Amino acid sequence: MGFIMKQKLIWLLAIIFISGCTTMSKESCQTQDWQLYASQKFVNSPASFSSINSMAHEACKEHGISPNLDELKAGYIAGVKSYCxxxxxxxxxxxxxxxxxxxxxxxxxxxxxxxxxxxxxxxxxxxxxxxxxxxxxxxxxxxxxxxxxxxxxxxxxxxxxxxxxxxxxxxxxxxxxxxxxxxxxxxxxxxxxxxxxxxxxxxxxxxxx
Structure with a gap:
């Protein structure tokens, strides 16, 4: 694999990683319906609760805002019921x-x-x-x-x-x-x-x- 191809691959992997760990704005973190967030996350791309919970926390980490855990759990359950x-x-x-x-x-x-x-x-x-x-x-x-x-x-x-x-x-x-x-x-x-x-x-x- 040539140098240019390696560089393109690195950039592609970086884009994929960033898209999977999207950072939300401070306002979005403050107003986010975490129940809906977890439900949609599961329906769109089924994953474990710990994974979706980690994504939610990572999205608002830099703003010092923690998602509502109860809402996340309720949304996750709703997503599972809808999808499964x-x-x-x-x-x-x-x-x-x-x-x-x-x-x-x-x-x-x-x-x-x-x-x-x-x-x-x-x-x-x-x-x-x-x-x-x-x-x-x-x-x-x-x-x-x-x-x-x-x-x-x-x-x-x-x-x-x-x-x-x-x-x-x-x-x-x-x-x-x-x-x-x-x-x-x-x-x-x-x-x-x-x-x-x-x-x-x-x-x-x-x-x-």
Missing amino acids: TQRNVWESTLKGEDVVVNYCPASVRANLQKVLISAKDVYKLEQLEQEIIEKQNSINTLQHEMYRIESDLQAKYASRAPQHEIDVLIASLNSKRAEILNAQNDLSQKHLKAGQMRRRANKYQKYND
Whole structure:
């Protein structure tokens, strides 16, 4: 790694560290709703209470202001209740969000993990189904191009065109047929994988609390 790349990496890490330890203004520290703060922190990026508590204290440390611990605890509990539900885990995962259940209560964590795995399967299946549609559209386009080449080749034969012109079209036609065959094989693999995923994922199951 060159010197310039190392410097860029150092700056990037510094920016990430600073963004994770944002310092609040004195006025914000004085007026902050710490219950809302803790709740939003957990919902946006699940973490332990000690971690969120440390972030809150660090944000106002230079102003000599300490966050209200009771409000932080109440907000943390509210955030956990809002985030650690089957519905939220299911719907957020289907949106492609990175869901973490490690900090949810032990009493529901195992069940939420099952929901998370199932939702990920459904999400991947939906992505794969979209890939199948796009691949089929691509094959349709390739086939139209092949038909055009075949038509041009027939016209060359009919007009007794020079052999080198015919050879060029034959090579192009063979290349296009090979491209279509590869695309069709890829499509078959995607269909096979989708079938396996459908059997594994209960696509129509909805999780509600």
